[in-house]
Amino acid sequence: MTGLRSRTNSMARRAPAVVLLLGLFAVVAMVAPRPALACDCPEPPPPREAREQVDAVFSGEVVAVTRPGPDVDPPDRELVAEIEVAEVYAGEVHERVEVRTAGDQAMCGYGFESGRAELVYATSDDGSLSTSLCDRTRALDRAGEDLAELGAGEPPLAGPGPGIAATPQQPVVGWRLGLVGGFAVVVLVLGVWRARARRRA
DSSP, X not given: OHHHHHHHHHHHHHHHHHHHXXXXXXXXXXXXXXXXXXXXXXXXXXXHHHHHHSSEEEEEEEEEEEOOXXXXXXXXXXXXXXXXXXXXXXXXXXXXXXXXXXXXXXXXXXXXXXXXXXXXXXXXXXXXXXXXXXXXXXXXXXXXHHHHHXXXXXXXXXXXXXXXXXOOOOOSSOHXXXXXXXXXXXXXXXXXXXXXXXXXX
């Protein structure tokens, strides 16, 4: 009986320490940073099948990337890539387009980089193109399988796409015409000068 009481008293003395330890574990679990959820999507289908599931497929160089500001919260965090289109394999795509994607790769956003050539599989919503990691979008130098299956592309439509400012047009008078005009003026001035010189003589 004395032994039972002794063990009971010992457990009673240890109880506060155990409770304190469990409490510390709970606090650490709550404040510790949690790993971001990874993008979870199925493996994209082969190139030809993937082309049938989107509204546009094209290749081109990323000329500008606009990243979301720090004060923008999901799901409104969008990255916008401006792309100069070289070849079109599906859909109607202009010479320069904007492609939107989630601003975080954990939300399946595609990591566009300025200056890199891309093969883009995009869906269209009211003329706005978008893509994600779940599509077959990839750097052009890793798209050999796609290019082989997609075949020859077509040139893009003339002019910028929705949301892209028009490029200022070059003046009609080219530099060659200006050069010819300047030369003609010089010849005329020399002719007048020579005529006056002869009259004085």
